[in-house]
Amino acid sequence: MAKKYLEKNVLDAAIERLEIMFHNFDHIYFSFSGGKDSSVMIQLANKVAKKLNKQFDVLFIDLEAQYYYTIEHVEELKQLSQIRDFYHIALPIALRNAISVLQPKWICWEEESKHLWVRDMPKNCINMNNCPFPWFKKGEEFEQFILQFANWYQKKHGTKVACGIGIRTDESLNRFRTIAFHNKKIIFENHHWTTKLKIHEKHIEVYNFYPIYDWTAEDIWGAVSQLDFKFNYIYELMYKNGLSIYEQRLCQPYGDDQKNGLDQFKSLEYETWSKVLNRVNRC
Numbered sequence: 450m451a452k453k454y455l456e457k458n459v460l461d462a463a464i465e466r467l468e469i470m471f472h473n474f475d476h477i478y479f480s481f482s483g484g485k486d487s488s489v490m491i492q493l494a495n496k497v498a499k500k501l502n503k504q505f506d507v508l509f510i511d512l513e514a515q516y517y518y519t520i521e522h523v524e525e526l527k528q529l530s531q532i533r534d535f536y537h538i539a540l541p542i543a544l545r546n547a548i549s550v551l552q553p554k555w556i557c558w559e560e561e562s563k564h565l566w567v568r569d570m571p572k573n574c575i576n577m578n579n580c581p582f583p584w585f586k587k588g589e590e591f592e593q594f595i596l597q598f599a600n601w602y603q604k605k606h607g608t609k610v611a612c613g614i615g616i617r618t619d620e621s622l623n624r625f626r627t628i629a630f631h632n633k634k635i636i637f638e639n640h641h642w643t644t645k646l647k648i649h650e651k652h653i654e655v656y657n658f659y660p661i662y663d664w665t666a667e668d669i670w671g672a673v674s675q676l677d678f679k680f681n682y683i684y685e686l687m688y689k690n691g692l693s694i695y696e697q698r699l700c701q702p703y704g705d706d707q708k709n710g711l712d713q714f715k716s717l718e719y720e721t722w723s724k725v726l727n728r729v730n731r732c
Contacts, residue, residue, distance in 0.1 A: 459663055460668070460672060462663065463493060463661050466642065466660040467494050467498075467613075468497055469640065470658050470660070471497060471498060474611040474656075476506075476602070476603075476608060476609075477503075477506070477610070477611045477613065478508050478536075478610070478611075478612055479614075479615075480508050481508065482699060483699060484519075484681065484698075485669050485673075485680060485684060486616065486617055486661060486669060487615030488526065488678070488679070489669050489678060490660060490661050491613075491615075492529065492678045492679065493660075493676075495529045495531045504532070504533040505532065506533050507526075507527075507532055507535045508536045508598060508612075509537050509538065510542065510595075511538060511539045511571060512544065512557050513539070513557035513558050513567050513728075514567045515568070516699070516717065516718055516721060517718055517721060518682045518683040518686070519681055521681075522679065522681040537571060537573065537574040537575060538574070539558050539576045540558060540575065540577060540585060540587075540594075541556045541587045541588060542556065542588075542589055542591050543588045543589065543590050544591055544701050544704075545701075545703060545704050546730070547703055549729060552730035555730075556587070558570070558576065565724075565727060566724075566728075567725055567728055584597055585597070596646065596648050599612060600648055603653055603654050603655050608654070610654060610656070611655075612646075612657050612658065613657075616662060617661060617662060617664050618662050618663065635652060636656075637656045637658075642658065642659045642660070642662050643659070644657045666694045666695055667694070670694060681699070683718075687713070687717065690716050
C-alpha cells in the first residue's frame with residue numbers, strides 16, 4: 450500500500466473519498482460483483498460508515514453462471530454491520546454469449562431454462578415472483594438494468610443519490626477514460642472521480658463515485674492483508690492454477706473476453722463447469 454498520488458497514499462485517499470460520499474449523501478448504494486475490487490470497496494465503506502454512524506445499501510446482480518465461492522463470499526458480506534438493504538437481483542437479464550453465432554445472447558434465471566440453471570434460485574433474492582421494479586421486462590440488457598435501477602432508487606428516496614463503483618483505471622483504457630475526461634461530464638463538487646448519470650441524454654440525480662480508481666492489484670491485496678478483509682476464495686484457487694493477480698477476472702463466463710478463460714471452471718470448480726458447459730448454445 451505504498452503507492453503515492455499527490456502526496457497521499459491510495460488507502461487514505463479512498464477513505465477520504467468515502468467520507469465525502471457519506472457527508473454529502475443520505476442515500477448511498479454500492480455496486481457489488483463478488484470480485485476483489487468491489488469487495489474491498491464495500492468493506493472499506495463499512496469501516497467508514499461505522500465510524501460516521503451511517504448506513505448504505507448494496508446492489509448485487511446474480512448472473513446465475515457463477516462460481517460457488519463467489520456466492521459464498523456474497524453471502525458473508527451480506528452480514529456487514531452497516532448494510533441496510535442488500536438488493537440480491539436474480540432476474541432474467543440478457544447477457545452476451547460470445548461462444549455461439551446461433552445464440553448471441555443468453556438470459557440468466559430464465560424460467561423456461563430452469564432445467565439448465567447452473568445453480569438453484571438463491572433464497573431472499575429479488576426475482577420475477579417478487580420484483581419491485583415496474584419497468585423491468587424479461588430479457589432486459591444488463592447495462593440498461595443498471596441505469597434503470599439507479600433511476601428507480603433515486604425516485605424511491607426522492608433526493609440526490611451516490612453510487613459507489615469499484616473500478617480501477619489500470620485495468621483498461623475505457624475505465625481510465627471514465628475518470629480522466631472530466632471536462633466531458635458533470636461531476637460532483639469538482640471531484641473528477643465522480644460522474645453524474647444520464648438516461649437518454651437526460652441527467653438524473655445520481656452520481657457514480659469511484660473511490661478506488663487509482664489503486665493497483667497490489668493495493669487491493671495489500672488492503673485485504675493489512676485490514677484483515679474477507680475475500681473470495683476463488684482467487685486463491687486461480688492463483689494456484691497459475692493465474693497472476695493481474696490476470697484474475699470474475700464475470701459471466703460467456704463474454705467476449707471471459708470466454709478465453711472458460712476452461713478455468715474445469716480446473717477450479719469441476720461440478721460448476723459441467724453445468725456451465727451445457728447452459729448455453731455453443732455452436
